[in-house]
Amino acid sequence: MAAAAGEPEVIRDKAAMRAWSRRQRAEGKTVVLVPTMGFLHEGHLSLVSAAAAVPGPVAVVVSIYVNPSQFAPTEDLATYPSDLAGDLRKLASTGAVHAVFNPPDLYHRGAAVSGRRAEAPAGAAASSCLEAGGDGHETWIRVERLEKGLCGASRPVFFRGVATVVAKLFNVVEPDVAMFGKKDYQQWRLICRMVRDLDFAVEIIGSEIVREADGLAMSSRNVHLSPEEREKALSISRSLLNARTAALNNSNSASEHIKDQIVQTLTEAGGRVDYVEIVEQESLVPVETIDRPVVICVAAWFGKVRLIDNIEIHIQS
Ligand SMILES: Nc1ncnc2c1ncn2[C@@H]1O[C@H](COP(=O)(O)OP(=O)(O)OP(=O)(O)O)[C@@H](O)[C@H]1O
Ligand SMILES: CC(C)(CO)[C@@H](O)C(=O)[O-]
Ligand code: BAL
Incomplete structure (x- = not known):
């Protein structure tokens, strides 16, 4: 110590x-x-x-x-x-x-x-x-x-x-x-x-990622979000949590389907998606099916602020 x-x-x-x-x-x-x-x-x-x-x-x-x-x-x-x-x-x-x-x-x-x-x-x-x-x-x-x-x-x-x-x-x-x-x-x-x-x-x-009480990943750039943009940006953590639940409840989920859902949630909230990818945790190689440990990574713009976030999914292969 x-x-x-x-x-x-x-x-x-x-x-x-x-x-x-x-x-x-x-x-x-x-x-x-x-x-x-x-x-x-x-x-x-x-x-x-x-x-x-x-x-x-x-x-x-x-x-x-x-x-x-x-x-x-x-x-x-x-x-x-x-x-x-x-x-x-x-x-x-x-x-x-x-x-x-x-x-x-x-x-x-x-x-x-x-x-x-x-x-x-x-x-x-x-x-x-x-x-x-x-x-x-x-x-x-x-x-x-x-x-x-x-x-x-x-x-x-x-x-x-x-x-x-x-x-x-x-x-x-x-x-x-x-x-x-x-x-x-x-x-x-x-x-x-x-x-x-x-x-x-x-x-x-x-x-591990530290989040605000409402789920937003802490980031120095959050200070540049207006209150409205900050509210909209909550769609990032919300969509990632929903994606993880979906992947854990359905074995071998198709990545494309899960990614589409996240893109839709972010876009409907008013975000501009840079990328949504589902990749292996160490190699960061994209996967087609969620049948092994993966991480879902997101980058999206809310106003002039580009935010990133991710969620690990520990499915045993
Ligand atoms: N919410 C967080 N939880 C855990 N680690 C974090 C978090 N935010 C930043 N870090 C880590 O702190 C270190 C320094 O990051 P940095 O100073 O760029 O802060 P930041 O909040 O990531 O800023 P930015 O707005 O540039 O994303 C990095 O290793 C980064 O991953
Ligand atoms: C690792 C780092 C300090 C390098 O400038 C920066 O990218 C950061 O704060 O994450
Ligand atoms: N936390 C990463 C630093 C950057 O975005 O430049």
Whole structure:
């Protein structure tokens, strides 16, 4: 169990962060990292509780960093919510966080070369809000199959940016354990695959989705929903719960039928569906029939807010 942590130490510098972690490990502690983009809610705090519950003496680090490389220029980097002072208060009140890593920037930005800064390098398939010419960052981790479907289809640079920044965080913080929420299901599975494939010495723990009392999955972006949009967005969790009931009550349900029902519910509520997919839990390969453990994943727009959610169905094959 963790010793009471008191006020977390706020660390902004990479070298200082690495030195802090190494001191903790030298003292016999397990370093547990909770990566976040801030504007914290109970979903994040559940990851902190799970981090504190890792057996043995632990040093819990929460990173707060809005990673520009996972946002395409058309996405919402500029309006991503933030409240560092509020976040620090929430983390201190848990008594379970020992350090907060809040770097001003994690990337080498490089110098402009012939005015090409902020453009994608020649030959790049897609660009993010980070792209730099000259001697800026140009090394990327691609989890080649898992990054393509689901959220990868409409967010072309998202998983390249996530895998790369998580690898950078692992190199700086050197955690023994890292916590990810199953709300971002594809992200969690992709990080597990990256860790396996690249032999990172980090144990990844996936933590259950935390919901509001009415079922809405907690998400930092929920703050941008109007009260009407928020009400309509309840159709996501409602349709997922109905789908699970249907799948559990009818053996070998056809995925197409279940997906159609979800699309209909979301559309009737006023949502714009990005995708509804039923996939195997680890490989994320789509299934035609629900005859094995699957997860139903949804992304839909309500107003200007794109929300994701999912539900696991534990049918034994
Ligand atoms: N409701 C939730 N339940 C469990 N984990 C969550 C929940 N919301 C976020 N997390 C996890 O917290 C970590 C940090 O996520 P992030 O800071 O992007 O918050 P978010 O609420 O997912 O924001 P966004 O609005 O970008 O979806 C991720 O591992 C994410 O899966
Ligand atoms: C894992 C992560 C912190 C990487 O920027 C982000 O994608 C998130 O908060 O889920
Ligand atoms: N929780 C995932 C971060 C993002 O949507 O960019």
